Amino acid sequence: MDKAGRFVIDTHVHAQRHAAGHSLKEKQKSTGKKGEFDYIDLDSQLPTITTYDNSPRLLYDMDRYGVDMCILQSAFGMNNDINVDLVKRYPDKFRAMAFAKTTMDAIVAGEKEWDMKDAIEELDGLLSTGMFCAIGEGAPAIPETAANLRRYSYNMSHRMDELRLVMDLARKHKVPVTMHTGTGGGYPITHSRWPEDWHPYWIMDLAAEYPDVTIVFSHGGMQGGYITDLVEQCLNVASNFNNVYLETGLYWTDLYYRALRYPNVGPEKLVWGTDWGASLPVQTRIGQNPQTFAMQVHNQGIIKHQCDIMGWSLRQIERLDISQDDMNLILGGNALNIFKIEYPLTRMFKGLPNVGR
Ligand SMILES: [Zn+2]
Numbered sequence: 001m002d003k004a005g006r007f008v009i010d011t012h013v014h015a016q017r018h019a020a021g022h023s024l025k026e027k028q029k030s031t032g033k034k035g036e037f038d039y040i041d042l043d044s045q046l047p048t049i050t051t052y053d054n055s056p057r058l059l060y061d062m063d064r065y066g067v068d069m070c071i072l073q074s075a076f077g078m079n080n081d082i083n084v085d086l087v088k089r090y091p092d093k094f095r096a097m098a099f100a101k102t103t104m105d106a107i108v109a110g111e112k113e114w115d116m117k118d119a120i121e122e123l124d125g126l127l128s129t130g131m132f133c134a135i136g137e138g139a140p141a142i143p144e145t146a147a148n149l150r151r152y153s154y155n156m157s158h159r160m161d162e163l164r165l166v167m168d169l170a171r172k173h174k175v176p177v178t179m180h181t182g183t184g185g186g187y188p189i190t191h192s193r194w195p196e197d198w199h200p201y202w203i204m205d206l207a208a209e210y211p212d213v214t215i216v217f218s219h220g221g222m223q224g225g226y227i228t229d230l231v232e233q234c235l236n237v238a239s240n241f242n243n244v245y246l247e248t249g250l251y252w253t254d255l256y257y258r259a260l261r262y263p264n265v266g267p268e269k270l271v272w273g274t275d276w277g278a279s280l281p282v283q284t285r286i287g288q289n290p291q292t293f294a295m296q297v298h299n300q301g302i303i304k305h306q307c308d309i310m311g312w313s314l315r316q317i318e319r320l321d322i323s324q325d326d327m328n329l330i331l332g333g334n335a336l337n338i339f340k341i342e343y344p345l346t347r348m349f350k351g352l353p354n355v356g357r
Helices: 021-031 039-048 055-065 080-089 101-108 116-128 146-151 156-173 200-209 229-240 253-261 309-318 324-338
Strands: 009-013 016-018 051-053 069-072 094-098 177-180 215-218 244-247 282-284 292-294
Touching: 009 324, 051 080, 055 309, 069 080, 080 094, 094 116, 101 116, 116 156, 156 177, 156 200, 200 215, 200 229, 215 229, 229 244, 229 253, 253 309, 292 309, 309 324
Parallel strands: 009 069, 069 094, 177 215, 215 244
Antiparallel strands: 016 051, 282 292
């Protein structure tokens, strides 16, 4: 495949994979549950399972599909160490976001109660190393163990104050913050654990209070399925605030057009990022609109192969009939600018005078 743009960055990638089989079998023994494992079983185990470096498969896909660089994110139990190691080994291919893994592990292990200040302190230390380009995946939140789901509940002002601590830290280190939106369908993401995931409008206030801090909506409101209410909300926020961007790698072609048409959004506010490595299979529903979309579907069981989200996503975006300059912004230029990634040439991206300097 020819490259889709001058410089292609997948801004949402998980280069670690969980070795889940053993842990799931142990759980089955202890609970007496029979039959196949489902996403709910898996989700409850993920924070405690060790992960391994899945970069051989990632590098293969990057090579196949002409993706120049990936921004590595940690989530559900993935650690910072493997990502930092990859950044060191492949400085021209990878960047990493900082994730409050130690704090979350301590809570999963029952060693302490959730306090956002612990996560902030950990992130502060990580960002001070200079090895990270942003905060993510999403803002820190209590890990998704079954016990926590029952025990913990946010009210809005409490969570907003937690998020303000994240914004303060991003301001201090001059890095962007990601705010997660949507669900893949399989793993439960609850209101009480990660409320901003379901309430993109909350981010309006943070965008207004911190105009100098860049916010990227992970998935731009579409992580799975084809219900678009969160996309509409994200578009509304991005349209109102210059510092808010939408990650679009799970958009199908028509959703891109919706964002491209909307006033104050357009190609200047979109960044491509697929969630590669998150086990998000693409569903095909012939004759339906959209005909394809990403979603974890319960009755299909847990996906065991490395689903090809990068190939699907690139085909969705390459179908757009827009100028290559606009395409180059979405596929890499905006990300180079937001994440302050060096680039060998100036004046290659429309309206981005800082790229290449
Ligand atoms: Zn992700």
